[in-house]
Amino acid sequence: MRRASPASLIAAALLAAIAAGTYWMVQRTLPSGGDSTPYVKRHIPDYYADSLVISMLSPTGQTQYRVNAVHLVHFEDDATTAMTLPAVRAFTPDQPEVTATGKRGTLNADMSIVDLYDDAVVTRQPGPRDPEMHALSEHFQVLVNEDIVRTEKPVQLFRGQSVMNASGMIFNNTTRAVQLLGNVRGTIQPAELGARPPAPAGAKP
Template structure:
């Protein structure tokens, strides 16, 4: 049988241990859960459209996507089925479409892997353009795009193909073709 003296020592020790635990809980902040290092999304958006405007209030760029996922570690975003419009006050907008995109550098750089379609409607003396290219890098603020991949431009009955392209979409629009250039131009 346990004597009273031993029982009181055990109860006193248990009370001190319980009090110590309770004081530690209320005086020390709980340790924050550490983030696992790596490339993990921190937010996403569905059916998103973003438009940037000039100082005069006219649209400069518009980006629409079915699905956007943002990553905090490198401040990048991945998009599904992106559509990008680049506006110019004197011509119809250039419209870029792709299956995927990756935005980096605080929105300064957009990479469109795979097949990319670029279209501009004709208006007045400006011809319509339909472009198919691959792995396009775009800098929207500069209205600039480039690729080292295959490139094809169609305008009415005329066409031109090349490997690699540098393009400026703001008027006066111009394209620099890099290699293996072939074309057909019909006079009317």
């Protein structure tokens, strides 16, 4: 029988020591049989996604809102989602599209509230009777179930050639009504109030 060399004996001893150490570490990290403490979720990411698109359907099965973001992080404790460069698009039959964007945003657990922060913008495309509308603020909140976009922050509203400033705003996507809140000031063009614009010089009455 061939006798083992000293080198092979040393290697075998090292492997045995490593195996014993690994077993000891596993036993130390495993919970004891009598430990029934439930796992407590923490506010840590449990998954990530890039270039994700989320569609929210109406009761009739049509796309009502579409949310997309460059980067998305989901947290395990409250099921909220943090988004980078989010965009929210609202689709209403026979109405111009409305888009809300921000540099960052959050989505709650049941996807009923989207918050947009930092250089947030709401844009309504022009329609047959309405000019294009832009609203600028540091925060907009989209209430999906109510079909409302609102802000409690100072807002600047551009509607055609009119410019308005206020301390807050509520935009109803169903009725397309805009309500400016607190310290409202600005300039509204006569044509956008329903008044007849002045006739060009030299035109016949």
